Amino acid sequence: MNVHRALLLFLFFAPLALSAQESNPFANDPKAVVAGESQFRSNCAFCHGLGARGGGRGPDLTRAQKRHGKTDGDLFRTINDGIPGTAMPQNGTTGQGVGMTDTEIWQVITYIRSVEKKAPAGPAGDPARGDKLFHGSTACFTCHMVQGKGGRLGPDLTYVATARSLDALIESVRFPSKRLATGLIENTKEFPQEYETVSVITADGRQFRGVALNEDNFSVQLMDTQQQIHLFDKSKLKSFEKSRESLMPAYDEQMLPQKDLNDLLAYLFQVSSK
């Protein structure tokens, strides 16, 4: 082979070699499912749950639709590179655990495919009616933003439906204090801030109640129920109390019949899938 031809061949193949592999070499291999499940339990289940059904920390991966791409190559990139701006870390960078080899990532993808439901599944509900409820009688919008509009006291819900399992969403509506929502993530900190309820009395006797946007041993950054931000030095407060009772009301069957809940969830799914 002459030099020019070799160079031409190199130029032809180089882009392929540089891009990530697109198809899973272990697709449908039962052995890879077993190995992948083990890797999944060690590396992924912390947020995505045993069985990949997701939960309060991460999306349900048994859903056919995937927000960040659903081809094998997409999944590989998501696992290997992480999703910037979310809790999904780059492979091997969590600081705990060693990360996975390419082979192990493909095995995990094989496992995810083995538990994935084939049909796109969402809650059976009417998204248009859910939209009306969200912005109307249930008053969700007074505390939650969707697509840049709404309140500020609770978490932004634009992408919540793909970021959490259906069960976790239902639990958050029916029993909001059971697991508080995750707030600010600081990249060198092990635990994200949670939406804890804070009540303070200042030295001059003023009282504020709201959620902690952030907190350390000496200060707290609070949003009160009027959605105003307050910055306090804890040592200067007369009283500082934290509670894991969420400020969000628990929407039981009476306040929110099952049909309404289904419609709300259908609306959030529609928004989140865009």
Add this chain to the structure above:
Amino acid sequence: MRMPMMKQSLCCAAFLATLLASSHGSAQVTADRIQNAAQEPQNWLTYSGEYNGHRFSHLNQINTNNVNNLVPRWVYQTGALGKLETTPLVVDGILYGTGQDDHVFALDARTGRPIWQYQYIYPSDIRPCCGRVNRGVAILGDKIFFGTMDAHLVALDAKTGNLVWDVAAVDYRGGYSFTLAPLAVKNLIIVGISGGEYGIRGFIDAYDPNTGERKWRFYTTPGPGEPGHETWAGDSWKIGGAAAWITGVFDKETNQLFWTTGNPAPSNRKAQREGDNLYSNCLLALDVDTGRLNWFFQYTKHDEHDWDSTQVPVMLDLDGKKVIAHANRNGYFYLIDRTNGKLILAKPFIKTTWSASKDSEGRPVATSDSSPTLNGQMVCPGAAGGTNWMSPSFDPQTRLFYVNAREQCDIFSTAPQENEPGHAYYGSAYFPAADAEPYWGALRAIDPLTGEKQWEFKHVTPSWSGVLSTAGGLVFTGDSEGNFIALEAKSGKPLWHFQMGGSVIAAPMSYALDGKQYVAIGAGSALFTFALP
């Protein structure tokens, strides 16, 4: 030390005298100096300050009366991402430390300006467990020693950072690395291997500081014919883990190293490794000259929760008793007679659920329902433990033992897998238990004679910071929210804090220069120093 040949002329003798008078960095660090480190409190000559592991500074310029005036003096940015875990050493005005990614630096301890920097180049396929971390250097003679991500031990010239020698302890591709600060003792550099998340065979090594020749190796899983071999089913000892990834301590009186070991591999799954799994999760008493094992104490037999016993063992002489105090990751505070390895006391210092009884020696015994299951079993403490590798401190003035404790329970689950060399080998999965939230931590002061808590300072979330106590009546520690905090040693009352903008995953130390006391701590990607104005 190599001296320039200048003895012939007066002029040069005078020049030499000037050099010695300025003396910064020119003195040899002998093993005797490290042994007697308490006599030069302006320096910090070894990882824990002294061989006894106290992490106590005899300096008292910064004290309970003036600590509220403490201000930052300088900051050194490592420029790397990941966890900065170093404890710097200071010798005669020069500070030696390590950044993330095996970056070594020597700084003017007065200004933070670099004198030299050395970047070790390791292969792209290293096998770190928990980040590309390095906890610091050792110094002996005119050399700096550090371990690398690919399991090499490297010696640098202390004045220039030039490479003197570089030896591979083992083939890193099997899952081996070094993360600890080496310990310089007598004429040896001692290191313990990391890699308990892989199917490695753990060891502790001693090297000749001048040549890099290995003088001895102690394998932490015994081979055929060696005592303890019978505590491993089949060939499981070959991949049994028991890494030794935290710097130990040295007892000159008995010529022994006290070194601790980590979890057996795979970490949460007993299948394939039935037995006590010696010497995983042990305190080892090793003859420093030969590496021979004199005795051992196993904290957690047949560990299934990844509760490495890799905490600095702290040597105390209390009421005539020669003991080792050890707040263990398994949640118990242990007091051990260091003349014979016998247990004196074992008492929980956090909420524990894994043991309901003790054996005839007083050691907590695991209940059968604390074992991980396929569907998960909630156990306290969680996988990160009641504490972890962060250094504790002992203050001889208050006679209190300080440790950052963690209150967190986890669900432990198995993840069956076969070992493949160089691949992660956990056999396990764990998650924080939702009904055990919130997770929190506290700096706790423990009376080592009773194991009783004397005070605590609560952290919003668990802290990975080590602790320093000082003759100024102070305890220094950091938190995950980025604060560096000074507390009154006898009461735990916070007296001062400074927000550094990055989590503290390192231990503080103290030194003095020009009559001024400094306290140093890593946070985020930077090393911070503080002093009085």
